[in-house]
Amino acid sequence: MDGDFSLSNVKKGDIIQISFVGYQTQEVKWTGQPIDVTLKDDTQQLGEVVVTALGLKREEKALGYAVTEVKGDELKAANTISPVAALQGKVAGVEISGSDGGLFGGTKIQIRGASTLSSNNQPIYVVDGVILDNGVSGNTTADWDAGANNASDYGNELKNLNPDDFETVSVLKGAAATALYGSRGLNGAVVITTKSGKGTQGLGISVSQTFGIDHAFKTPDIQTLYGPGYMPGQSDADQNGSIWDAHQFTVNQNGEHTLVGVPNFGFGPKYDGSQIRNYDGTWTTYSPRKNNMLDLYKLGFNTNTNVSIRGGNEKTSFYTSLSYKNAKSTTENNTFERYSMLLKASHKLNDWVDVAASFSFANSKPRNAQLNAGELFVNANTNVINPLFDVDYFRNKYLGEHGGIASTSYGDQYGSVPSSAKNYFFKVDNYDYVRKETVIRPTFEVNVKMTDWLKFKADANMNRYYTSIEDKQLGSGYANEGGYYGITQDIKEQFTVGGTFTASKQIKDFSLGGFARFEYYNTSSKHSKVSTDGGMVVPGEWFVENSKKTKKSEATISGSKRIISTIFALNLGWKNQVYLDVTGRNDWSSALVYANRTGNHSYFYPSVSGSWLINETFRESMPSWINLAKLRASWAQVGNDTDPYTVNQTYSFATMEMYDGNIYTNELDKLMKIADLKPERKNSWEIGLDFRTFNNRLNLDFTYY
Incomplete structure (x- = not known):
């Protein structure tokens, strides 16, 4: 070396x-x-060297499983908030789909389909050895319920990663590729290696600036031939005594055609351009506005600024970057800001010992997750907005003189405007949900060269994810009756420490290598929340004591779990043309330990993979235009434990306030727990062919699994 x-x-x-x-x-x-x-x-x-599980660099030709590596520059060009979305279309066998959460909504990634019966089938993300949970975002009830207070899709912690810092991104697809990650590698892994100053002489400064525009240009096809109205025979809309007249106009007390009180169904008269009373009593024409849904969307804008400095000499290297991202959505008051920083350095103490450390910091502010405006125009279960609705005209015509949402009960001028539109505009203008996320990720490692063929590495890393939420909701009732104010704090801390012996030896035609590793992982979470109850005494005054009822509060320490692991790998090669890898990992998980200290908490995951470089074996007879012809095969077992506290039967505790004092209750969980839960286990095998021709310009990667 x-x-x-x-x-x-x-x-x-x-x-x-x-x-x-x-x-x-x-x-x-x-x-x-x-x-x-x-x-x-x-x-x-x-390009033949790729980063695999546990951050190990391997020759791609030696791997017996499928790995696809993407250069970091290819991802940052997409200028997306989540790096998951930037992988779209770049890796075969990977399915990526975005939610309707707008700028920072969750992006779901599945590698080779579903692997587990649990709700989360997404791979883990590993950044410089630190494993991040790519949790599934909560689906917002705003998708289907027009009365929901706010959208709730704020993505996950991956939106705090800065793609400008990515050197490479390796997608490990098969079970043999991720078996070394044990329980957490069940659904695959995306291994991210950040940039460093290694190989740099002197000082280098890089500045990049990216701008982007988002434009809503297409909507679902909505018929614009017939206006709103009941089906024939359903109702006497024109009050002429017959319910069998097809395509009846709705009329008011003066016998005038009106939009006030029209139904949600599209079985009314044909659009003819005639005069008709609008929702606010003014005259308008009975003509469709074919793009009125698009009028609800604005032009989105995003910008990203990154400054990086890297340098080094024979003993020391460093890399640092500062980045600022700002994005404005196509819907109003939906914005995102992110500040991120990375410090990374390594130093060679002598010929035998070197140290390396990094510190990553990110602070983001996703604000007001995007409400699903499109549902208002197509979901007949709500007060659907029809093509006659002029979005621009009614944008600010939704309030009563009292300050709340206009209602016919109070004689408000805009009381007959569709409630779905009034509720939407009120939320956009008078709700403010600000979520601040802070991520701190330090790492440290010491590398010792014990002999020419044996090395030892001690490493430690931590991931601290802190979330602070302030939720302001102005009351929408008469004179702003109601309202809500809440403050939430969540903290997740993950800590990993490990030690690895790595060996590599060449004996004539055979190459021998491998490693043995010990690892300790601990995670825990804290949650606290305080909020108003029953509305607010003084509308628009944002403090919890402004609650009409006794303020609500909750706090928990949860999610505590420890996993102790031993891992080994044996890598064999012959004449640079035949390779065999054998790995094994044993986990001891606290999540499978019962209260009486029994349980199937120890479980082992093996893998075997091999490859044969046909082009090397038949080099003399192989055409020169064939650069690589590799057959590969693998078999592996990977699995999963469960969430903390799941296996133990417990009672819930509650306090009931009575007129003469409190009553304290216990309730048994209705879900009965099995007394001998076993870890989930997936058996996986695959065979594949890698074929590259014409100086690697035409590549075929075939896998049957």
């Missing part, structure tokens, strides 16, 4: 071939004197 070598039984005039992955091979004739050779980078060969 350091370039030192010695050879025996070499005669003067012999040709010595010197090669290393990522460098051009050189041939030197020995003259009897010591040799000093500087290898030159080979960018084409460098």
Whole structure:
């Protein structure tokens, strides 16, 4: 690794071939004197080294499972908030779909379909060895219920990652690729390696600026031939004594055609451009506005600024970056801001020991998750907005003189405006849900070169995810009756420490390698919330004591789980053409320990994979335009434990306030727990072919699994 070598039984005039992955091979004739050779980078060969599980760099040709590596520059060009969305269309076998949560809504990724019966089938994300949970975002009831207070899709912690810092992103698809991650690798893994200053001489500064525009340009097809009205025979809309007249106009007390009181169904008269009373009593034409849904959307804008500095010398290297992202959605008051920073450095203490550390910080502010405005126009279960509704005209015509939503009960001028539109505009203008997320991710490692073939690494990392929420909802009733104010705080802390022995040895035609690792992982969560109840005494005054009823409060310490693991891998190779990998991992999970200290908390996951480089074996007879022909196969078991506290039967506790004092209650969980729960286990096998031709310009990656 350091370039030192010695050879025996070499005669003067012999040709010595010197090669290393990522460098051009050189041939030197020995003259009897010591040799000093500087290898030159080979960018084409460098692409053959990929980052695999646990951050290990392997030659891609040696892998017996499918891995796809994407360069970080390809992801940052997409300028998306979530790096998951930027992987769209870049990796075969990976399905990516976005929610309707707008700017920062959750992005779901599945690798080779569902792997577990639980709700989350998404892979883990590993950033410089730190495992992040790609949790499933909560589905908002605003999707289907027009009366919901607010949308709730704020994505997950991945939106706090800065793609500008990504060096490479490796998608590990098969079970054999992720078996080393044990319980957390059941659904695959996306391994992210950030940039560093290694290989840099001197100082380098990079500045990038990106702008983007989002434009809503297409809506569902809505018929604009017939206006709103009942089906024939359903109602006497025109008050002429017959309910069998087809396409009846709704009329008011003066016998005038009116939009006030029209039903949600589209079985009314044909649009004819005639005069008709609008929802506010003014005259308008009976003509459809074919793009009135698009009128609800604005032009979105996003910008990203990144400054990075990297440098180094023979002993020390460093990389640091600062980034600011700002985005404005196509819906009003839906914005996102993110500040992020990365500090990364390594130092070689001597020929045997080097240290490395990094510190990542991100602070983001997603504000007012996007309400599903499109549902208001197509969901007949609500007071649907029809093509006659002029969005621009009624944008600010939804309030009564008293300050709340206009209602016919109070004689308000805009009381007959569709309630779904009034509720939507009121929420956009008078609700403010601000979520602040802070992520701190430090890492540290010490590498010791014990011998020429044996190394040891001690490492530790932490992921602290802090969320603070302030929810302001102005009352929508008469004179702003009602309302809500709440403050929420959530903290998740994850800590991992481990030690790894790595060996590598060449014995004639055989290469032997592998590692043995010990790992300790601990996670815990804290939650607290305080809010008003029953409305607010003084509308628009944002403090919890402004609650009409006794304020509500809740607090929990939950999600505590520990996993202790031992991991090993054995890598064998023969003449750079046949490779065999055997791995194993044993986890001990506290989530499967019962209150009496029994349970199936120890479980083992093995994997076997191999590959054969046909082009190397038949190099002499293989056409020169074939760059790679590799057969691969693998078998593995991976699995899953469960959430903390799931296996134990418990009682809930509650307090009931009575006129003469409190009553304290216990209630048994209605879900009976099995007394011998076993860890989930998935058996997986695959065979594949990697075929590359014409200097790697045409590649085929075939997998049957």
